[in-house]
Amino acid sequence: MKKQLLGASVVLLLSACQSNSISEPGASSSKLANASSSAVQVKQSEAQRLNILLEEYFKESMALNPIYATFVGENAYNDKFPAPISVENRAKELAFEKKYLKAINAIDAGKLEGQDLLSYKIFKQDREMSIIGSSFDDYLLPFNQMYGVHNFFATLGSGASAQPFNTAQDYYNFEQRAKGFALFMDSAIDAMREGIEKKVVLPKAIIEKVLPQLQAHMVDDVKSSVFYGPLTMLETNEQISESEKAKIIASYSKVIAGVIVPTYKKTYAFVKDEYQQHGRDSVGLSALPKGKAWYEYQIAENTTLPLTAEEIHEYGQQEVARILGEMKKVKQTVGFKGSLPEFFTFLKEDGQFYFSSEQEVVDAYEAVKTKINNRVGQLFEIFPKADYEVRPVEAFRAASSAGASYQSPAPDGSRPGIFYINTHDLKAQPKFIMETLSIHEASPGHHFQTSIQQEVEGLAKFRKFGGYTVFDEGWALYAESLGKEMGLFTDPYQWYGRLADEQLRAMRLVVDTGLHAKGWSRQQAIDFMTANSSMAASDIESEVERYISIPGQALAYKIGQRAIRDMRTKAEAALGDKFDIRKFHTQILIDGALPMPILQAKVEQWVEAQKKA
Known part of the structure; x- marks a missing residue:
């Protein structure tokens, strides 16, 4: 049975979490304890101003995006649709962002701490990025x-x-x-x-x-x-x-x-x-007017890091080569005598690796769900209250949809999370990706991260229901890497599935930057993915066309995973025997989605606190 965030332990955990968040530089707990009552009152006043501002922003944003309001349970907007595209309405949206950037700049960040300071930093960065993004003709x-x-x-x-x-x-x-x-x-x-x-x-x-x-x-x-x-x-x-x-x-x-x-x-x-x-x-994207700058913005928006297309492309090439080497080891382990391309062909064509019906796919993922739920307690001390269901993608959108996706649960618990499996092409859903795909989309991947974020009490609503692709997808891919630690991937083919999934994310770095910064053609991207994976041709085509349509989004997975893994590696080295993987994962998840630089600063502060504990 899945463990849940319940009772007094929740209050204690969340309180501890907030005290571990980024605090005012140089403001130690002892200094705060000795602060005068008037100074404390100033801090409360500034925090109060911030939280009123954030609540006003959230309420006003619901009117601008009533569909989003429905998804987060603000049902007063269920009869509304976003305003039509027009010069006037786009000007209103830009004015909205500028108004709240001006308002947040009027808050004195030096008088904030904990969750309030986190919210300040995130909110300010989001408004600045939105204003920059408005200069492009999306x-x-x-x-x-x-x-x-x-x-x-x-x-x-x-x-x-x-x-x-x-x-x-x-x-x-x-x-x-x-x-x-x-x-x-x-x-x-x-x-x-x-x-x-x-x-x-x-x-x-x-x-x-x-x-x-x-x-x-x-x-x-x-x-x-x-x-x-x-x-x-x-x-x-x-x-x-x-x-x-x-x-x-x-x-x-x-x-x-x-x-x-x-x-x-x-x-x-x-x-x-x-x-x-x-x-x-x-x-x-670079073929469009202002395309080069537009893609650079998409990189910054989707990774929250100061990276160039060239360095991402190079990192992707290195990772593709490394993972190919790991795949060769699997080929040797299972005793396949042919070349790696022949092994790919075997995996794509042999019937033992594929399902025969939609229901068989759903039933298999339900079984994997049970297996994973019995193991996550080894690495986690917090768990979502919400459950999730496994469903096939609806027929009307299946032909052009991704192989799998996740929809978060209703905040009030009236609707579970949904792990969508695309059964349109059964050859695009090999059995050997079951464990890694379930980890990524459901537990402890997207379902854990999104549900826990929604369930944190007292979190500003723009954070509770917001997100960053690099955090969301970086976490889900990092979660896949935990499979062996949870006792999964014992079947070499399931381990190959894990490698295949990571290879997809590594290829994305190469292909996305190739398409949007290096002038690659659609066919060039397809050929690259075909040569470096055992993916079904239909899956490769839909993936490449996905990268064409949403530039930069595909970069977030591997970049985010690398950032979180680096934080863990540094924390392990700094803490030695004091390092607790369950508490580390709490630190990553408990404040919701964060830009990578802010998350890194938060984890570094936690590490320093653990050293002194």
């Missing part, structure tokens, strides 16, 4: 095959996501949200037309993948629409009267037929008949 590319309103709106409307469908009002809320979606998609078309004029357009290969995603929702019978899902849920809903159900079915069906389906049809027609012919042959 609004001209409002969606792609990986991320975009056309996909997440369908997931919301399916009834299997964060949008609640419990009361009659819930249904009417989504009807109103659908009307907002239609307005937003009209504005997205206008923005993409502007993109054509400015030559900021999607690559042709990406446009080809978006079209079927739009077409999937162009149905003639509303009952065949994914958006009809919530209406099927009415049958077992005892909170709504039969007469009210009839009204909902009539009005909701009308919205599907008269608003949602026409919106997808209109967008599809625009993309196919007008936009596609202007799609670009190039794929890298």
Whole structure:
């Protein structure tokens, strides 16, 4: 049974955590204890000003991003959709960031400590980065095959996501949200037309993948629409009267037929008949206006570190070579006599490594979940309250989605976390990646990190529900490296799966920088990944197109893992016998996602405190 954060131990743990966070430079606990009452009052006043500011920011941000509000349980916005793309609305968003940067700069950081000082540093950095990011024309590319309103709106409307469908009002809320979606998609078309004029357009290969995603929702019978899902849920809903159900079915069906389906049809027609012919042959961000600076920003945004594309590319090449060497050792261990490329072919083609049905995949991952849950106590002393479920990716988005993903639980505990497995192509889900993939997406990877962050009491909401890709994905990849310490990866093929997963992340460093800084073509990236892994061809194609669509995001995994591993190595060397791996992991997780420089400073301070303990 999974251990949980419960009772008085939670209070003690969180209190200890806060005292271990970054404090005012030079302000020792003894100095604070001897401070005059007036000085203490000043500090309380400044901290109070900060926390009022952070709460105001969070509330105001909900109105700007009502979908985000729904996901974090702020249900007052469930009928709203983000404002349409326009010069006026973009100016409002920039003014919002500038207003709060000015406000945070008026806070005296020297009078803050603990969680307050952490929040100050994070908030200030976030506002500065957002303002810099506003100088790039990402609004001209409002969606792609990986991320975009056309996909997440369908997931919301399916009834299997964060949008609640419990009361009659819930249904009417989504009807109103659908009307907002239609307005937003009209504005997205206008923005993409502007993109054509400015030559900021999607690559042709990406446009080809978006079209079927739009077409999937162009149905003639509303009952065949994914958006009809919530209406099927009415049958077992005892909170709504039969007469009210009839009204909902009539009005909701009308919205599907008269608003949602026409919106997808209109967008599809625009993309196919007008936009596609202007799609670009190039794929890298550097090929666009201000592209070089844009990619440098994406590196900084996604890694939180002062790194160049060149040094990341070189590090990736080194890691790819190292991991290939480890793969050769596995080949020798299992007694395979051929070359490494032949071993890759064997792993891709031999039926023993693949599932025969979607249900078999889900059942296998449920079994791995149980195995891991029985072992995490060896390395952790804190555990999420929330559980997670294993589900296949919905059919309407499976063809262009990643092999696996994770959706965080509802903050109020009403919805568990979801570990999505893409069963669209069973050859892209080999059995030998089960242990490492489950660790990464669920426990002790994303599910641990995200759930614990949401469950920390007193954490500012912008941190509780925020994140940094380098921390989130760096932690998940670091978590994979803990498998052997937990008694997993005893099967050499499962260990190969771990190597294959790390190799994917190492190849990402090379391919992402190759595409966006070195002028690589889509095919060049595919060829590189084919030569250095046993991944399925379909998986390689979707991965490469993912990197094309979201530049820089793929860098975060390996860069974050390296940073966390370096912190552990230094802590082990500094503390020797005093080093406790469970307490180290608490320090990494208990303050939520942090930029790497801030996390490093926090861990260094913890190490110094442990030396004196």
